[in-house]
Amino acid sequence: MLQRLxxxxxxxxxxxxxxxxxxxxxxPFQEFQRHPLKKLATxxxxxxxxxxxxxxxxxxxSFTTAASRLGADTMALQAESSSLKKGxxxxxxxxxxxxxxxxxxxxxxxxxxxxxxxxxxxEIPVLNAGDGTHEHPTQALLDALTIRDRKGKLEGWxxxxxxxxxxxxxxxxNIHVLSKFGVKIxxxxxxxxxxxxxxxxxxxxxxVHCIEEGLRGADVVMVLRVQTExxxxxxxxxxEYISQFQLTPARLKLAQPEALVLHPGPIVRGLxxxxxxxxxxxxxxxxxxxxxxxxRMALLYHLIxxxxxxxxxxxxxxxxxxx
Amino acid sequence: xxxxxxxxxxxxxxxTDATLDILIEGDRISRVGPExxxxxxxxxxxxxxxxxxxxIDLHGHLREPGGEMSExxxxxxxxxxxxxxxxxxxxxxTQPVNDNxxxxxxIVERSAAAGAVRVWPxxxxxxxxxxxxxxxxxxxxxxxxxxxxxDGKPVATARLxxxxxxxxxxxxxxxxxxxxxxxxxxxxxxxxxPNSLKLGLPGIPAASESICVGRDIEMALLxxxxxxxxHMSTSGSLAYVRAAKRNKLRVTCEVTPHHFTLTDEDVRxxxxxxxxxxxxxxxxxxxxxxxxxxxxxxAIATDHAPHHPASxxxxxxxxxxxxxxxxxxxxxGLTELVDSGKLSLxxxxxxxxxxxxxxxxxxxxxxxxxxxxxxxxxxxxxxTYRTADSPSKSRNSPFDGRSFRGAPMATVVAGxxxxxx
Numbered sequence: 001m002l003q004r005l006x007x008x009x010x011x012x013x014x015x016x017x018x019x020x021x022x023x024x025x026x027x028p029f030q031e032f033q034r035h036p037l038k039k040l041a042t043x044x045x046x047x048x049x050x051x052x053x054x055x056x057x058x059x060x061x062s063f064t065t066a067a068s069r070l071g072a073d074t075m076a077l078q079a080e081s082s083s084l085k086k087g088x089x090x091x092x093x094x095x096x097x098x099x100x101x102x103x104x105x106x107x108x109x110x111x112x113x114x115x116x117x118x119x120x121x122x123e124i125p126v127l128n129a130g131d132g133t134h135e136h137p138t139q140a141l142l143d144a145l146t147i148r149d150r151k152g153k154l155e156g157w158x159x160x161x162x163x164x165x166x167x168x169x170x171x172x173x174n175i176h177v178l179s180k181f182g183v184k185i186x187x188x189x190x191x192x193x194x195x196x197x198x199x200x201x202x203x204x205x206x207x208v209h210c211i212e213e214g215l216r217g218a219d220v221v222m223v224l225r226v227q228t229e230x231x232x233x234x235x236x237x238x239x240e241y242i243s244q245f246q247l248t249p250a251r252l253k254l255a256q257p258e259a260l261v262l263h264p265g266p267i268v269r270g271l272x273x274x275x276x277x278x279x280x281x282x283x284x285x286x287x288x289x290x291x292x293x294x295x296r297m298a299l300l301y302h303l304i305x306x307x308x309x310x311x312x313x314x315x316x317x318x319x320x321x322x323x
Numbered sequence: 324x325x326x327x328x329x330x331x332x333x334x335x336x337x338x339t340d341a342t343l344d345i346l347i348e349g350d351r352i353s354r355v356g357p358e359x360x361x362x363x364x365x366x367x368x369x370x371x372x373x374x375x376x377x378x379i380d381l382h383g384h385l386r387e388p389g390g391e392m393s394e395x396x397x398x399x400x401x402x403x404x405x406x407x408x409x410x411x412x413x414x415x416x417t418q419p420v421n422d423n424x425x426x427x428x429x430i431v432e433r434s435a436a437a438g439a440v441r442v443w444p445x446x447x448x449x450x451x452x453x454x455x456x457x458x459x460x461x462x463x464x465x466x467x468x469x470x471x472x473x474d475g476k477p478v479a480t481a482r483l484x485x486x487x488x489x490x491x492x493x494x495x496x497x498x499x500x501x502x503x504x505x506x507x508x509x510x511x512x513x514x515x516x517p518n519s520l521k522l523g524l525p526g527i528p529a530a531s532e533s534i535c536v537g538r539d540i541e542m543a544l545l546x547x548x549x550x551x552x553x554h555m556s557t558s559g560s561l562a563y564v565r566a567a568k569r570n571k572l573r574v575t576c577e578v579t580p581h582h583f584t585l586t587d588e589d590v591r592x593x594x595x596x597x598x599x600x601x602x603x604x605x606x607x608x609x610x611x612x613x614x615x616x617x618x619x620x621x622a623i624a625t626d627h628a629p630h631h632p633a634s635x636x637x638x639x640x641x642x643x644x645x646x647x648x649x650x651x652x653x654x655x656g657l658t659e660l661v662d663s664g665k666l667s668l669x670x671x672x673x674x675x676x677x678x679x680x681x682x683x684x685x686x687x688x689x690x691x692x693x694x695x696x697x698x699x700x701x702x703x704x705x706x707t708y709r710t711a712d713s714p715s716k717s718r719n720s721p722f723d724g725r726s727f728r729g730a731p732m733a734t735v736v737a738g739x740x741x742x743x744x
Contacts, residue, residue, distance in 0.1 A: 012521070089633070090637060091636055111638035111641060112522055112523035112524050112640065113592030113638065117592055132640070133524075134524075135523070166520070172521070197516065198520055200520075
């Protein structure tokens with residue numbers, strides 16, 4: 001029996017069955033994005049609080065759109081305009097939001113563990129939209145959906161994650177998802193950003209510090225953004241990074257011929273990835289964005305809609321469509 | 324007069340381990356012997372209990388002046404008394420910092436008026452603990468400090484450490500250092516290792532501490548000063564201290580109960596697991612226990628660090644460092660060290676009594692004429708620690724709700740029973 005989720009705090013504690021269920025639930029929502037009238041009534045009357053304590057564009061828009069396409073209303077809190085600037089604590093801020101009776105809350109926060117902290121103190125479902133350098137579970141799930149679509153399955157591939165793994169929540173969430181499907185994971189990047197002890201994070205992880213070695217035989221290459229605005233320490237000269245770690249067409253040839261290239265975005269063209277790769281036939285970057293909507297709709301539906309796992313899927317049941 | 328009868332008197336200083344009576348007159352011990360006879364005396368029946376010299380805590384934060392939301396001298400010393408401590412050394416990182424004689428005097432006066440146990444202030448090494456000019460160390464000594472430290476941070480530079488050591492040596496004051504290298508510490512919130520990587524919390528490498536211990540020992544070699552390493556947490560630091568002791572340097576060190584009990588693997592998103600130094604790796608924790616057993620480590624000190632509940636009810640990386648320590652120290656020592664067979668009971672008592680006394684250049688023993696400070700405890704009494712029951716103003720302990728075997732049963736300070744379970 002599938003264990004229902006009460007929150008989505010990370011992928012570490014999800015079972016393989018739960019992950020597969022979420023991906024399956026996302027499938028009809030994926031097709032739904034192509035429908036001319038993109039609105040369901042499934043969550044009509046429900047409210048989703050979108051609390052972004054750290055700036056974000058794509059994840060915030062994706063969650064907001066996902067909620068809206070399910071028929072839910074959203075209430076948004078953004079770091080720049082929030083009472084946090086006035087010294088209000090996180091717990092007071094989210095309790096204030098909760099008092100407005102949302103049915104769930106999506107949280108992005110610069111502190112690792114902030115969504116778990118909130119989940120322990122509120123009654124409503126909490127969805128982690130990225131916490132510090134801990135996890136970004138919806139990103140990993142949408143990545144898994146993209147891999148499954150493009151490659152037919154998740155199991156058994158060689159996946160290389162390229163960049164600053166130490167500071168990447170995307171990498172951590174992907175490691176926890178992929179390792180549960182027997183994926184062989186190679187973590188590759190400058191040595192100070194890819195410590196050897198990352199191999200202890202999950203079974204099947206290999207750490208390498210040479211991009212040629214890291215790419216050889218890869219079925220999927222996930223390129224992480226070089227976050228020039230923060231956290232990399234020590235800073236590495238962009239030219240040094242480009243010369244040693246940029247994913248170029250020539251380097252991509254070391255991977256499997258049909259290797260899929262993913263990037264969580266936003267892309268810094270010409271830094272971590274060459275434009276020819278980002279825009280090339282092997283790139284799944286834009287599918288990732290669309291799949292993000294489907295994954296987030298599936299999660300909001302599951303966590304807030306409260307339907308049984310075997311209930312008819314709302315995107316298949318067109319009588320459910322909003323008028 | 325107070326007669327403590329039939330207790331198992333365990334005194335590492337006099338190598339006593341026997342059932343004896345202790346007669347106290349005024350604030351001093353007047354007689355120690357079997358079946359003492361005394362008329363018109365208050366009795367304390369210590370049958371089945373251990374009677375030890377009064378426990379000394381080399382490292383506590385009483386938060387007064389300036390941090391009274393979290394603790395005061397009154398509430399902190401009540402908590403210390405419940406933990407069996409008869410004397411607490413309080414760190415100078417108050418507001419204002421205890422860097423001059425008037426702050427020292429105010430602490431001494433408040434302690435005399437409201438303290439449940441003895442309070443021995445530690446003065447700052449530098450003005451405002453800022454690591455620049457020397458604090459008013461001689462004047463503070465006259466007012467009652469027992470050591471100097473910039474605790475909360477390391478003495479900023481090797482050069483300043485050399486000056487502080489040179490200055491303190493003729494005054495007979497030990498220099499206590501909180502060892503960390505700020506450039507390696509670098510915003511970390513827990514020990515660097517597999518769990519910090521998993522939790523996505525900035526890690527502090529163990530070398531951050533040991534590199535500074537190494538520096539300080541070099542300065543102790545240069546100056547001949549008495550150096551005491553506060554809350555030591557790594558095997559690397561311990562190796563430096565062992566080498567210094569072999570070379571007959573006057574170097575001592577302490578370990579906290581949370582560092583010999585918990586490891587970085589226990590850390591989760593609960594700010595009661597956030598302390599500085601952070602919880603050690605399992606290998607380092609085991610090395611610390613070995614050091615406690617073989618005499619390389621001189622004292623158990625609590626680093627009692629109260630923080631009011633709202634300040635700890637925040638995101639992990641935004642919470643202040645530190646946990647409560649007084650009331651669980653002995654029980655953790657008994658369960659983790661003695662019951663597990665790693666230390667003898669006598670050695671544990673030494674780490675709470677003669678060990679810390681020697682760090683301060685004092686003697687502590689149970690004998691006629693000595694101050695009547697005694698810690699009476701049970702190795703059998705079972706109880707559950709609940710922060711809600713604590714006289715402390717704060718609740719930040721990772722041991723809340725934990726059950727123990729062994730507890731302080733009475734604390735005697737200057738001949739008065741200041742706490743009785």
